[in-house]
Amino acid sequence: MTRILGIETSCDETAVAVVRDGQEIESNVIASQTDLHARYGGVMPEQASRAHLRAILPTLDEALAQAHADWDTIDAIAVTHGPGLAGALLVGVNVAKGLAFARRKPLLGINHLEGHVYANWLRAPDARPDEPAFPMVGLIVSGGHTDLVAATGHGQYRRLGRTRDDAAGEAFDKVARMLGLGFPGGPAIEREAVAGDPKRFKFPRAWLEADSWDVSFSGLKTAVLHQVRDLGVDTDHASAQERRAHLPVADLAASFQAAVVDVLATRAVGAARTFGATQLALGGGVAANRTLLRTVEERAQLPVLCPPPALCTDNAAMIAAAAFFRFRTGERADLTLDVDPGLPIA
Ligand code: KG4
Ligand code: ZN
Secondary structure, eight states, X not given: OOEEEEEEOXXXXXXXXXXXXXXXXXXXXXXXXXXXXXXXXSOOHHHHHHHHHHHHHHHHHHHHHHTTOOGGGOOEEEEEEESSOHHHHHHHHHHHHHHHHHHTOOEEEEEHHHHHHHGGGOBOTTOOOOOOOSSEEEEEEOSSOEEEEEEEEXXXXXXXXXXXXXXXXXXXXXXXXXXXXXXXXXXXXXXXXTTSOTTSSOOOOOOOOTTOOOBOOHHHHHHHHHHHHHTTOOTTTOOHHHHHHHSOHHHHHHHHHHHHHHHHHHHHHHHHHHTTOSEEEEESGGGGOHHHHHHHHHHOSSOEEOOOHHHHSSOSHHHHHHHHHHHHTTOXXXXXXXXXXXXXXO
């Protein structure tokens, strides 16, 4: 039995988890800063770092207590070292290094995006779903990233495509603001879209070059902005209440969501077919979107893995899960481990 303590502070969640054998969650504690950043309509980096500093030690204590774990039973400490906000990553990395040194534990630096894919390995104790299997195509869709990767084994990735401009989650957040919905925008748009007509507005899908797996959402975002203006809203000055009162929010949300989902599902399913994947794995905050999951499942003729919504968004259990497979092969970081805000998946 291997017990790994995971630490995640790359963006706006301070998270610590204890995971057994890369799969069983013994604790998964998240101190969210959503309320703090909602006031500004986006993540404020400086504020995020300060909030991580305040939250990290109580979160750590809580994660150890919930797992009934004392330090003797922890085999390694894993921490997200990139990509993410530099000042936010520094909090987690420095705490992890301090703990590894003081408690004499092995240390591993984990890529946040790899973590999102490994959320698919997590399960409740006693559950026995299919084991993820290779070769696999992974679609990582979060607030900062949109990457399509082919994985032939643990840690063996090739990036097939990425966004040329906005990340999928970023597009959700920006369009939510245009419609007068709160932050984060993804869940708000998904909620509104339930009652909306996804065909009312014909928003563009950017297919780019035939031989590319890249995606782009800036044209879509601009099309929504123009539509909102055409519907009579002053997009520079209107308050959130004015927007909501004036706009067919549900239809706009549903039509926008349909365009994003169409592009992501087409690319992911196409890549899985082309690369002979046996499974298609989704991960990242936008994978919490059930319309995305349903659409991918309808179109893919192979098993689709997607974590439950709470494990799609940022958490530390996924970091501990990714670390398990690296720990097993003997990988270790030393105390020179540094943050890498632009760390790519491959
Ligand atoms: O993975 P994540 O928690 O943090 C990053 O690594 O960025 O992703 C956060 C992003 C936000 O942009 C949020 O709006 C989006 O994921 N998101 C969603 C949903 N839940 C969160 N987007 C669409 N539908 C959702 N249900
Ligand atoms: Zn993330």
